């Protein structure tokens with residue numbers, strides 16, 4: 001019962017989030033502020049994680065391929081690139097952002113709810129679901145794909161560093177692999193994932209934060225629930241996208 | 249003038265308001281008093297539409313707020329200012345941005361005009377030169393004053409204050425009360441104030457509504473309150489035995 005109520009409430013929120021703004025300039029200002037918040041705020045952590053993610057992928061795969069011995073090592077470039085684009089960069093980055101951006105959003109809206117700031121907006125006649133939720137979702141949809149593209153780039157760089165430093169392959173071999181077996185479809189699938197993931201990462205925590213009631217304890221609880229639920233939705237949606245878009 | 253007719257509101261099993269009717273006049277400080285948990289905040293939030301009543305009607309100068317849709321309510325809300333219990337200032341904005349927000353959102357004033365209006369309001373609440381401060385840097389009393397400035401920036405006809413004195417020392421409380429009273433008279437606003445502070449009742453209680461167990465138990469002004477010698481309102485106002493005896497002896 002509570003579950004169905006939540007789904008209903010979530011859908012209503014999403015519908016209101018994209019209703020026509022009363023003053024476009026104020027909304028775009030808020031969207032821009034959120035983009036800076038999400039983007040700049042997550043830049044360094046995404047950079048660190050993706051570089052090491054690429055490096056460890058290169059090392060692990062090289063180690064396994066070497067022990068099999070049937071495959072030329074220049075394949076590694078292609079394996080790292082494909083792995084990052086199709087799975088690692090979108091999924092790992094999004095799970096990371098679910099923790100960072102998701103808990104931020106839930107906490108921000110939750111404390112605005114508890115301290116009656118949301119009521120204060122309502123009293124003025126501001127449609128809070130569109131002013132507070134809409135810009136966050138929009139900002140996420142713009143910025144998170146950029147972060148994921150960055151993650152791919154740094155992951156490929158990390159893969160090169162890991163493989164070359166571990167003497168698994170040479171720079172020339174890696175570059176040959178990177179250029180091999182390129183498919184536009186992979187990149188399209190990545191962007192489709194990005195859009196879904198960005199929407200989930202912003203909207204679920206918005207719902208949880210916006211609907212907090214009680215005190216400071218509830219803000220913490222809502223924030224944790226938001227991160228858990230967002231992460232679960234990410235892996236489930238990830239599976240279905242892979243299943244439908246990559247399956248035969 | 250604001251009228252509420254037979255307002256009822258339940259949360260689950262608990263009926264908080266069991267049919268409240270009252271009239272709040274303009275140019276006056278109308279107080280809603282009662283023990284904590286007696287439904288003062290729910291009453292106020294029902295009047296401004298933050299809580300939907302189960303039954304009953306709220307009228308702003310004869311216009312039925314309850315029957316309006318979101319769009320029509322928005323027009324009335326331009327005429328409403330509200331001071332929240334903790335101030336409810338927007339954390340991410342400076343004092344100036346807080347007060348300017350309604351102007352940014354709802355008017356086409358130039359930046360110079362907006363800044364001037366902000367400064368007029370800041371002066372009115374005695375907070376000049378705090379424009380660039382953030383809410384986190386202000387004391388409780390200062391937050392309330394900025395909250396009042398934000399509430400009056402669009403020159404509202406109706407002002408609502410939820411426990412304007414909570415968390416303040418008695419002296420600061422008086423300053424806030426005086427401020428609210430002066431602004432109410434100056435702009436001839438209909439002001440509705442929730443409080444359980446007896447100093448406020450005696451200081452600014454032009455019209456007092458006492459809520460008890462979901463009903464309007466008593467209604468009158470501060471002079472009339474002083475005549476009471478028994479009952480729930482007497483217990484509420486003269487809470488300590490010391491005060492009760494003082495009052496009874498004075499009568500004799």
Ligand SMILES: Nc1ncnc2c1ncn2[C@@H]1O[C@H](COP(=O)(O)OP(=O)(O)O)[C@@H](O)[C@H]1O
Nearest residue numbers: 259264282283284285286287288289290291442
């Ligand atoms: N949103 C809500 N959900 C459930 N119960 C509520 C809600 N708001 C208020 N109540 C209950 O209504 C009663 C009156 O609350 P309130 O109006 O805040 O009292 P006060 O007179 O102290 O302002 C309390 O018992 C409170 O628990």
Ligand SMILES: [Mg+2]
Nearest residue numbers: 288289411442
């Ligand atoms: Mg209250």
